[in-house]
Amino acid sequence: MKFVTGLFDTGPAGMAGRRWRPCAGQPVPMEGPAQVWAAGYDTAALRCAPALGGSTEVFTAGVCLATKAELWEARDSAERGRWEKTPQLPGSFLSVVRTGETVRVAGDRAGTICVFWLVDGDEVVWSTSAIVLAAYAGAPPNPVRLVAAFTLVGVDPLGTHSYFAGIRRVPPGHALVLAPGRPVLTEAVPTPRPALGFEEGALALRETMTTAVERRIGLLGPASADLSGGIDSSILTALAARRAPLTAITYTDDYMRGEDDLLYARRFATDFPDVRHVTVDGEQQGVLHFDGLQRPDALVMTDSPSLSIGVLGIKAAHLAPAVASDARFHLTGRGGDDVLDSPVPAMAVDLYQAGQRRAAAARVTAYARTLRSSPPRFLRHALHAARTTYPQALSALARTLAGPSTLPGGGHSPAWEAMDWCSLSPVASWLTPDGRTALAGLLGENAGRVHPERGPGALHERLALERMGEEHATYDQIADQSWGIPIHAPYLDTAVVNVCRAIPGWQRRPVGDFKPLARAALSGIAPEYLLQRRTKTTHTGSVYAGIRRNAPALRTILTRSRLLEEGLLAPAPAMAALEGAARGEPAPLAGLHALVAAECWLASLTVRRDLFWERTPVAEEAR
Numbered sequence: 001m002k003f004v005t006g007l008f009d010t011g012p013a014g015m016a017g018r019r020w021r022p023c024a025g026q027p028v029p030m031e032g033p034a035q036v037w038a039a040g041y042d043t044a045a046l047r048c049a050p051a052l053g054g055s056t057e058v059f060t061a062g063v064c065l066a067t068k069a070e071l072w073e074a075r076d077s078a079e080r081g082r083w084e085k086t087p088q089l090p091g092s093f094l095s096v097v098r099t100g101e102t103v104r105v106a107g108d109r110a111g112t113i114c115v116f117w118l119v120d121g122d123e124v125v126w127s128t129s130a131i132v133l134a135a136y137a138g139a140p141p142n143p144v145r146l147v148a149a150f151t152l153v154g155v156d157p158l159g160t161h162s163y164f165a166g167i168r169r170v171p172p173g174h175a176l177v178l179a180p181g182r183p184v185l186t187e188a189v190p191t192p193r194p195a196l197g198f199e200e201g202a203l204a205l206r207e208t209m210t211t212a213v214e215r216r217i218g219l220l221g222p223a224s225a226d227l228s229g230g231i232d233s234s235i236l237t238a239l240a241a242r243r244a245p246l247t248a249i250t251y252t253d254d255y256m257r258g259e260d261d262l263l264y265a266r267r268f269a270t271d272f273p274d275v276r277h278v279t280v281d282g283e284q285q286g287v288l289h290f291d292g293l294q295r296p297d298a299l300v301m302t303d304s305p306s307l308s309i310g311v312l313g314i315k316a317a318h319l320a321p322a323v324a325s326d327a328r329f330h331l332t333g334r335g336g337d338d339v340l341d342s343p344v345p346a347m348a349v350d351l352y353q354a355g356q357r358r359a360a361a362a363r364v365t366a367y368a369r370t371l372r373s374s375p376p377r378f379l380r381h382a383l384h385a386a387r388t389t390y391p392q393a394l395s396a397l398a399r400t401l402a403g404p405s406t407l408p409g410g411g412h413s414p415a416w417e418a419m420d421w422c423s424l425s426p427v428a429s430w431l432t433p434d435g436r437t438a439l440a441g442l443l444g445e446n447a448g449r450v451h452p453e454r455g456p457g458a459l460h461e462r463l464a465l466e467r468m469g470e471e472h473a474t475y476d477q478i479a480d481q482s483w484g485i486p487i488h489a490p491y492l493d494t495a496v497v498n499v500c501r502a503i504p505g506w507q508r509r510p511v512g513d514f515k516p517l518a519r520a521a522l523s524g525i526a527p528e529y530l531l532q533r534r535t536k537t538t539h540t541g542s543v544y545a546g547i548r549r550n551a552p553a554l555r556t557i558l559t560r561s562r563l564l565e566e567g568l569l570a571p572a573p574a575m576a577a578l579e580g581a582a583r584g585e586p587a588p589l590a591g592l593h594a595l596v597a598a599e600c601w602l603a604s605l606t607v608r609r610d611l612f613w614e615r616t617p618v619a620e621e622a623r
Contacts, residue, residue, distance in 0.1 A: 001301070001477070002040035003129035004061045004094050008103060008178045009033045011122025020136065023614035028059055028096075033180055034103045036096060044219070049075035055100045058086050061128075062093030062113055063488065065215040084190045087175070090211050092493050094128055104175040106189055110335065110492040111172035111469030112476075114303075116162055117184065124178055130303045134164040134607045141165070141602060143566045144438045146305065150594035151431060152439065154346075154422030154460060155394070155446065160186070163304055164607075172466050193502035201503040202520035208499050209521065212490035213239035216329070223488075224249065224322035225331040227277065229264035230537075231518050231530055232336025236490060237268070237275060238526045240331060245274040247325045251318045253282030255541030264530060271527055278321040282542070287313035289546025290596070293553045296603035300481045305601040306474030310546075310593050315475075316483065323483050330479070334472050335491030338465045340518045342505030345418040347457030349385045351506045359506070364419070366511045371415050381416040385456055391447045393421035393456075398443035400424075401436045421456040427577070427591030435568035457505055465497065543589050544581060551582040554596060562602045563595070 005022045025039030031051060038046055038061050049058040049072045056079040058071065066074065066089040077085040078097050086095045087106040094113050097104045105126055107113035116133050117126040127133050134140075142165045148157035162169045170176045170186050177185040196204065213236055217223055223240055226233045227248035237248050250265040262279065269277030282288070291313030293299075299309060308315065322330045337343065345367050352360035364382045368375040385393075400407075407429045417423040422443075431439065453459040469492055476487040490496060500508065500517065508517050519531040547554065558564070558578060564571050574595060581587035 001129060001131075002480070003127055003132050004028075004036065004038045004041075005125070005127040005129070005132055006034055006036040006096070006103075006105065008035075008124040008126070009122060010124060010178070010180055010182075019616060020609075020613045021616050022132070022612060023610075024612060030057060030059060030096070030098060032098050032101055032103065034096070034098060034178065047071060051098075054079050057098050059096040060086070060089075060093045063091040063216070063220075064089055064093040064095075065091035065211065065219060065493075083175075084192075087189050088192055088494060088498065090208075090215060090493065090495050092489075102177065102179040104177050105170070106175035107170065107172060108469070108492070109173045109189070109465075109494040109497045110338075110472075111466040112473045112489070112492050114172065114470075114473075115170040115176050117168050117170065117176055118166065119184065124184055126176060126178075130162045130164055130167055130169070131301060131605070131607065132612045133167045135609050135612045137164075137166060138609065139164040139166045139607070141605065143563055143568055144442060146598045146602075147431075147435060147563055147568045148439055148442055149305070150591055150598070151425050151428045151435075152397075152422065152443075153417075153425050154420065154456065154463065155397075155443065156463060156466075157442075159446065159449070172469065191498055191502070193498055195504075196499070196502040198503055198507045198517070198520070201499060202517060204499045205496070205517065205521040206525075208493075208495050209235070209490065210239060210525075212493050212496055213331070214243045216240075216331075216488060216490070217243040221328040222246065222326050223329055223331055224325055224327035224485075226250075226318075226333055227265045227268065227275070228333065228537075229261035229268070229530075230333065230336075231515055231526070231533060232333030232340065232491065233331075234264070234268055234530045235336075235518065235522050235526045236331045236333055238272065238522075241272050241274045242525070245276065247276045247278060247321055247327060249278050249280060249318060249321050251280045251282065251314065253542055255545065256537055256539070259537040260535055261537050264533065268527060268530060276325075280317050280321065282314060282317065285317040287317045288549050289314065289543050290550040290554060291546070292316075293550065293557065293596070293600060296557060296600040299600055299604040300478050301604050301606065302474040302477045302601065304470055304474060305594070305597040306478060307471055307593055307597050308475040308478050309597050309600045310543075312478075315479070319479060319483050319485060323485055327485065329486045329488050332472075332475075332487055332489050333491065334475075334489040335465070335468050336518075338461070338468050339491050339497055339500035340508065340515050342457070342461060342509040344457050344460045344464070344505060344509075346385065346420070346455070346460050347505040347509070349382050349419055350455030350457035350504075352382065352386045353455050354504075356506075363506065363511055367419075368416075373415065378416045378419070382419050385420050388421060390421050390450055390453050390456075390459065394443050394447035394450065397422050397424070398440040398447065401431075401443065402440040407431065407436075419456065421459065425591060426588040427574075427595070430569045430573045430577075430591075432567055432570050438568060461501075461505055465492075468492065540589070543593075544584055547578070547581045547589075547592075548584070551578070554578055557596055557599050557603075560603075561595075561599050563598060569595075 025037040028036040051057040074085040348363040368378040
């Protein structure tokens, strides 16, 4: 596992009072009251700008793409009070900024790198790995937050918490602030671009994306890349091919072959002679969704449940050409939908709140008509959401869960609920009375603590981005530990996210258009026929085929379900959904996938202090 861990003394005992230290990793040379260790990283992934007689030093771990001059300039800015320059450098990484005796620790805005922490006496212990801290504290998983993650929509199941009881999380886009004699604080990382016009944003995105991809090639060496035939992966492959030859991989199967992904990918490869195009056929490889889950306890440990466990066999086949090549890392287009686009129906409510009521009504009407529904009910729902605050919406949803009414089932929710601040997912009907009570309590807590959100559209965008960041982090952990190749998602770099999110979502997705920001920013780099593409492949047929073949293993997982044993979910509807999906009937596939991922994660956990921690020599002498 790759992780960075730190200890910070807040009391008079100082470093002499430390009883434990990480047993893996190397100490990072930093002055002041903090001590930091890094485990699993190449030397090139750990960068420092030392104090050199000043009061400020900077450390980064991960993919920091800054030049030496940029890194040292960020250090100088922190010396002058602008500490936020460091976490905003190009790339995706952890940053530690010490100014005097104050230390700020920050992950990235998308949540691919998070910071977790706990207090132990006079020490604050923090880490990029929740598992490392759970092992330190002997903290068990929190089943309520696990269930909330896939039964509630428009709700952050974590906030300042984690999936382990008692382990705190620094929300993405925030920093942990540590100072002697002061309470632990978190503060938002100021964003450099509060608002951008569309054209200005497109120019900034072109520069930022070019930096994100080309500097990776220059600093890290040869790459491989996904080439799905879609806009997002094609942009990355085109940018990478300008810097060096690379292997580009297209995955297909019997269910995807009727789509046009492979046609676009082959045409792209013909136009780029420096791209070595490899097609991986799932049918020939004999791989399907949910392969390899016969032994959930033998799966790679990740810091949170990973949907990637549902495609382990597919990803192994997909990445095999990358592993066989000389690639040092693999590029994926994950996150492209979250930053280039805004497929969020609730964005119409934000548009209404911004005073553009006619445009908002047109957007809601178009949304209703794409679903072959009558617009009036959608318009009423949007208006209600616009006149409701987020805490009010959370409290109302809590009352629904706590009340006696039957929750809607059938594997689908009314389409107009997508415009609400928050709602129930199609699998909320699986909740037991105890589960409903527990989630109502969580919603009530959130209602009293949530920060103001600009609107439901902005809320849904943020949560979708952070879910993708969390999912990418676990996919990277699995790929690195299983196949020895790290996965990079440049669209999730903080600098890229900052540029795209500075452009309002309704401009990134105007009515009747698809990813105009990609066309405006990358025209002349990626082929126009791809930037103009409007189709998007679905994988539903492949998922059903995988459930059908792997139904025995999935039944075993649900039969041994920890979440069902906890009394939060009812066994009968969950198992009925699985059996229906195995027969090819309509089913809540996303909910089933999330439940299986949560159960596999729980089965794979081994949380013991001696796996990651050892007593210090001082503590040993005192025994």
